[in-house]
Amino acid sequence: MLSLAAHITVAVLCVGMLAGMTFHTERRDNGNNVILLVDVSDSMEPLKGERDNFIKAVFDAEGGGDCNIGVVAYANGHVYSVRLGPDSNYNDYAAAPANKKPDASATNIGEALIYAQSRLTDRGRGRIVLLTDGLENEGNVLAAARSVAQDGVRIDVKYFERPKYDGEIQIVGVEMPDAARRGEPMQIKVTVQNSAAGKNARLELYDKTDRGAGFFSTDAQGGATLTPDKKLFSGSQNYLLGGGIETLIFEYRATAGVFHELLFAARLDGDTIENNNFYFAFFTNGERNLLILTGQGQNAGNLREAASGFDNVDVRNAADAPLTVAGLREYDEIVLMNLSRADLSGVKELETNIQVYVRDFGGSLLVSGGDNAFKEADMKETAFEEMLPVKSATAAAPVALTLVMDISGSMRDNYVNGRQRMAVAKDGAIAALDALGDNDYVSLITFGGGAWAEWPLMPASRKNEKFNRLNPKTGVLEYKDMYEIVRGIETVTGTHYDAALQETVNVFSAFPASDVKKHVIFLTDGGPTQGYEQTYRRDIQYLREQGVTTSAIAISLEEGGGSVAASSARIQEIAALGGGRARLLLSNADILTLPSVMADETRTVKNAEINYETFTPAIRDHSFATAVPQLSGYNGSILKEGARQVLYKVNTDKADEPIYAVWQYGGGRVGSFLSDLSGDWSADYFTDPNGVQFIRSALDDLSPPVYGGAAYADENIEFTYGNYIASFRISSPSQTSDTLEVTVTDPNGDQYQASVKRQSRDSFFVTFETYALGVYDIQIVKKDASGAIVALNADRTKDVTVVKSVFSYSAEYDAFPAGTVDENREFLVRLAQIGNGKAFESPYGIFEQEIVKTDFDPRLPFLIASMILLLFDIVCRKFKFKRGNPHGQNPAAPPQPKQKKKARAFRVL
Numbered sequence: 040m041l042s043l044a045a046h047i048t049v050a051v052l053c054v055g056m057l058a059g060m061t062f063h064t065e066r067r068d069n070g071n072n073v074i075l076l077v078d079v080s081d082s083m084e085p086l087k088g089e090r091d092n093f094i095k096a097v098f099d100a101e102g103g104g105d106c107n108i109g110v111v112a113y114a115n116g117h118v119y120s121v122r123l124g125p126d127s128n129y130n131d132y133a134a135a136p137a138n139k140k141p142d143a144s145a146t147n148i149g150e151a152l153i154y155a156q157s158r159l160t161d162r163g164r165g166r167i168v169l170l171t172d173g174l175e176n177e178g179n180v181l182a183a184a185r186s187v188a189q190d191g192v193r194i195d196v197k198y199f200e201r202p203k204y205d206g207e208i209q210i211v212g213v214e215m216p217d218a219a220r221r222g223e224p225m226q227i228k229v230t231v232q233n234s235a236a237g238k239n240a241r242l243e244l245y246d247k248t249d250r251g252a253g254f255f256s257t258d259a260q261g262g263a264t265l266t267p268d269k270k271l272f273s274g275s276q277n278y279l280l281g282g283g284i285e286t287l288i289f290e291y292r293a294t295a296g297v298f299h300e301l302l303f304a305a306r307l308d309g310d311t312i313e314n315n316n317f318y319f320a321f322f323t324n325g326e327r328n329l330l331i332l333t334g335q336g337q338n339a340g341n342l343r344e345a346a347s348g349f350d351n352v353d354v355r356n357a358a359d360a361p362l363t364v365a366g367l368r369e370y371d372e373i374v375l376m377n378l379s380r381a382d383l384s385g386v387k388e389l390e391t392n393i394q395v396y397v398r399d400f401g402g403s404l405l406v407s408g409g410d411n412a413f414k415e416a417d418m419k420e421t422a423f424e425e426m427l428p429v430k431s432a433t434a435a436a437p438v439a440l441t442l443v444m445d446i447s448g449s450m451r452d453n454y455v456n457g458r459q460r461m462a463v464a465k466d467g468a469i470a471a472l473d474a475l476g477d478n479d480y481v482s483l484i485t486f487g488g489g490a491w492a493e494w495p496l497m498p499a500s501r502k503n504e505k506f507n508r509l510n511p512k513t514g515v516l517e518y519k520d521m522y523e524i525v526r527g528i529e530t531v532t533g534t535h536y537d538a539a540l541q542e543t544v545n546v547f548s549a550f551p552a553s554d555v556k557k558h559v560i561f562l563t564d565g566g567p568t569q570g571y572e573q574t575y576r577r578d579i580q581y582l583r584e585q586g587v588t589t590s591a592i593a594i595s596l597e598e599g600g601g602s603v604a605a606s607s608a609r610i611q612e613i614a615a616l617g618g619g620r621a622r623l624l625l626s627n628a629d630i631l632t633l634p635s636v637m638a639d640e641t642r643t644v645k646n647a648e649i650n651y652e653t654f655t656p657a658i659r660d661h662s663f664a665t666a667v668p669q670l671s672g673y674n675g676s677i678l679k680e681g682a683r684q685v686l687y688k689v690n691t692d693k694a695d696e697p698i699y700a701v702w703q704y705g706g707g708r709v710g711s712f713l714s715d716l717s718g719d720w721s722a723d724y725f726t727d728p729n730g731v732q733f734i735r736s737a738l739d740d741l742s743p744p745v746y747g748g749a750a751y752a753d754e755n756i757e758f759t760y761g762n763y764i765a766s767f768r769i770s771s772p773s774q775t776s777d778t779l780e781v782t783v784t785d786p787n788g789d790q791y792q793a794s795v796k797r798q799s800r801d802s803f804f805v806t807f808e809t810y811a812l813g814v815y816d817i818q819i820v821k822k823d824a825s826g827a828i829v830a831l832n833a834d835r836t837k838d839v840t841v842v843k844s845v846f847s848y849s850a851e852y853d854a855f856p857a858g859t860v861d862e863n864r865e866f867l868v869r870l871a872q873i874g875n876g877k878a879f880e881s882p883y884g885i886f887e888q889e890i891v892k893t894d895f896d897p898r899l900p901f902l903i904a905s906m907i908l909l910l911f912d913i914v915c916r917k918f919k920f921k922r923g924n925p926h927g928q929n930p931a932a933p934p935q936p937k938q939k940k941k942a943r944a945f946r947v948l
């Protein structure tokens with residue numbers, strides 16, 4: 040019977056499969072969780088009123104029903120403007136703050152769809168209603184729509200037809216010659232697209248020579264008007280437009296400078312979209328000119344020979360230098376060889392004009408050292424030193440340093456990120472001790488309601504050595520080292536400046552050495568207790584007269600009376616009277632930097648003006664050279680914040696000192712070589728190949744060598760551009776352990792690492808973002824397994840390759856995008872179909888209940904069931920299963936014993 044039942048069931052299932060049976064179900068659904076996904080990109084700005092009216096009508100059409108509505112505003116990013124809920128309304132959307140809107144300069148529908156899906160709590164009944172003009176220029180909307188639909192979320196679409204722009208012009212390309220010689224005319228091809236046939240347009244050209252200041256005089260972001268800097272204006276030409284795409288020839292004659300960044304601006308009366316009127320390009324002049332200025336008796340022959348990358352090298356005495364900015368701009372780079380500021384200021388306006396040449400016109404400047412250069416008295420707080428990446432050092436001598444430290448109650452009672460100010464001050468004193476060398480001296484004075492010399496001026500070489508001393512506060516004999524004494528300091532009441540400075544006078548009066556530099560670091564967190572500020576100024580002035588300088592550091596400023604401003608002024612007055620520096624660390628974040636500030640202050644005092652010492656500089660930036668020879672002298676200096684240290688001297692008893700440093704100053708670049716370039720201290724740099732390479736690299740880094748247009752693609756690099764993404768492939772014979780590092784410098788000067796993916800052993804794919812407008816520098820470096828820089832290609836010796844890329848405007852501002860209105864509409868209809876939704880024209884049909892039909896094809900389940908039943912039938916036949924009692928017995932009766940068979944009788948005949 041079981042086998043028969045299985046046969047019948049299998050037969051029925053097979054008939055169903057062969058007949059193509061399908062189950063149909065229907066239910067009513069109005070999609071009661073709805074996210075309005077609203078395009079707020081700049082291309083939708085002309086449609087803003089129509090779009091917002093549609094949104095208002097959607098809220099009105101819902102009319103207080105049981106639907107939950109939310110709004111996500113999107114462009115290049117997204118913002119959850121109105122949270123999903125039954126009480127949301129149009130006013131919630133309209134009142135969304137302007138500062139919480141996404142970047143409107145691009146459109147990424149795909150990313151917005153994924154985000155909107157994540158806001159739906161009941162995805163099985165959720166809907167996304169997309170409001171858009173369909174102009175996506177970031178991401179992949181169709182792939183995102185498929186993903187959202189597979190998760191059960193429906194996508195409906197409302198298409199807003201973008202208006203046609205009459206009287207519009209946009210620049211779509213600029214073709215430059217590979218190179219142009221200085222002063223010679225050249226023709227630039229500017230391709231424009233316009234809908235202004237018969238109208239007159241004007242092209243304006245702005246030329247930013249080398250690394251000049253930014254193109255725009257106002258912020259180019261956040262909707263600000265794009266106004267090119269008038270200082271860069273280089274001419275304009277008028278054209279009669281014919282309509283469509285046409286090429287306009289712009290005649291230009293470049294003058295000073297090697298590398299030129301250009302901005303073209305198209306002007307047309309009645310033009311609507313401004314962002315697409317600007318386009319960037321670049322070119323190089325065909326020669327480089329170098330000016331070397333020397334002092335009396337200086338020999339520039341070695342440097343002239345090393346500067347082989349320049350077409351023209353002009354060597355002049357500083358007294359014969361060009362006197363005007365225009366004259367200086369005839370040179371791409373200027374070298375000052377062992378000149379003092381007095382050598383420059385002796386020539387009328389030369390110092391000021393060099394500053395203008397670098398800062399305002401992007402000129403390059405290299406300043407070398409020697410016995411006349413980098414002297415503090417000559418350079419300190421001058422415009423010339425302002426240009427340099429280093430600060431001039433103080434005179435050479437060991438230092439006798441006295442730390443004068445406030446230990447008043449406020450140092451105990453006030454906290455910085457959970458730590459007492461006193462604990463931070465102790466860290467600062469320890470950092471100062473660490474910065475001293477064995478030939479220095481140090482003492483510590485603490486003050487509160489009195490002043491105490493914790494130890495007199497002693498050799499810093501004993502800072503780790505325990506010694507006997509009477510505790511000045513308790514009179515108890517102690518056996519401690521300097522660090523233990525600092526850590527054991529306890530606070531007291533009062534802040535007596537008078538006592539502190541009087542004790543400082545006593546300490547230095549008892550110190551016999553005269554061949555050391557004497558300095559005080561005065562540290563406090565508040566003004567003096569009233570009545571104890573009468574004589575400290577006199578004591579500071581007295582110390583200054585005895586050759587003792589004083590710097591003052593304030594950590595916050597607690598006042599018993601008066602204002603913080605008054606206390607700040609007092610700290611600055613102490614430093615001014617003492618001939619030192621003032622540092623105001625007023626915020627918690629600043630106070631936490633106290634140890635590094637005190638260490639830097641100590642190192643500043645220790646550095647020497649001229650050091651006659653033979654050493655080999657260490658290299659921090661190997662793109663200049665992999666090795667350098669030794670030097671026999673250098674000028675002491677301090678690296679400025681923001682400067683790049685290329686070569687430096689390693690010191691064991693004080694901070695490392697810069698030997699070659701470079702930085703950006705205004706629109707130009709300035710390098711400081713703290714040894715000479717005449718060969719007195721640097722003779723090996725003109726005979727050793729590594730030294731020659733370093734000098735040439737330093738000169739080329741400041742003003743890059745001339746490249747033709749092809750040279751920027753000499754590594755077979757071809758760029759592919761998305762909207763805010765650029766990419767290129769590069770081939771380079773490589774080992775499997777080699778790596779490629781690509782550093783991008785955007786037009787604002789910001790640097791970041793590009794994404795590098797290896798496609799094969801010798802092929803790499805590079806991508807980077809291009810959000811800033813203008814020319815990008817892309818530096819390509821290949822490194823081996825040890826991290827050393829190696830040549831990019833086997834037939835080249837250049838270790839670092841720099842190529843250029845340009846970004847002019849987002850596709851969001853394309854006034855003539857590809858695709859007709861019908862094609863855009865059809866694309867969005869297809870999008871809705873992928874999302875199992877509809878393309879709506881009116882908001883009033885969105886909330887109508889709809890019959891949701893579901894079809895179910897049972898053939899696969901039927902086939903599976905049939906196979907199972909067939910297997911079951913085989914099992915039944917194999918084991919002969921029968922329905923009922925196999926023995927025909929009464930189940931309730933006890934089992935009967937088996938009957939023995941009787942023996943059959945045989946009759947014998």
